[in-house]
Amino acid sequence: MRSVGAVIEFRDYSFSYLGGNRAVLDLIDLKIERGEIVILAGPTGCGKSTLLRSINGLIPHMYPGDRKGSVLVDGLDVALTPMSKIAEKVGFVFQNPENQIFMFSVERDIAFALENLAMPRNEIRERVSWAMNLLDIAHLAKTAPHELSDGQKQRVAIAGVLAMKPSVLILDEPTSLLDPKTASQLVSTVNQLHDSLNITIIVVEHRLDLLAGIATRILIMQDGTIRLDGPPREVLSKREAELAGIGIPTVTRLYTLLRQSGLSIGQPPLSPHELAELLRVKPND
């Protein structure tokens, strides 16, 4: 059954860790609609991972602290829902896939969470092969995780959470351990997953130039609040984005400089290719 409306909703939500003397998240009001691809950015310590933990239930189920307001996922209040139930709705991929890959083979690993749910064997087999095909890792089914490259491990971790058929896929800095080529392959894969599954995706990412082209929305956090929120073109060309200490993509920066020097060239580009197009179309405006 598909519910309409926001898949994730923060209602006047604040959180401080036990023993911490300040609110790490401060009165967050946020709705994320089904099918969005959201980039979450902001300087280190601003509360990105804490926001994600509040969606996947690690807060409050594993991290104690002071909480006000509520977070709903698919209409369920995270604080009142068991972690196992949330895990069926929210697939969470950690920064380091080693933290979530621990079985002897890729296929056993992907099956692990489904086995824990006591799902029938044929259903498990079907889902594991579906997820491996989606991530293009079927040829690695019998391989031991320690023999995989970092990019392959990342794919196994994503396949493992997608096998649960969640409504939301969350990736916390998925490219930070990957070389540039593997990182951009991962971004294409994320985009394809989004298109074929119409799944909601939230990604914490510092390399905005990698993801801005596929995102529907960027949230920029600062000191526990959401400072900017909107489509990538809009957010990245705002002056506050630059001040927020995030890595503005070079093309956006160049575009802003050109505008400041009096060249009016349409809407902000998100890739070098788009910038080249803009300059070709209106060189003398």
Ligand SMILES: Nc1ncnc2c1ncn2[C@@H]1O[C@H](COP(=O)(O)OP(=O)(O)OP(=O)(O)O)[C@@H](O)[C@H]1O
């Ligand atoms: N388990 C914890 N206990 C106490 N304080 C914590 C805990 N985890 C994070 N914090 C504090 O909460 C604040 C926000 O941390 P968080 O990890 O959410 O930031 P972040 O935006 O994800 O940073 P980064 O970009 O470095 O990953 C920081 O001041 C951090 O020290």
Ligand SMILES: [Mg+2]
């Ligand atoms: Mg973090």
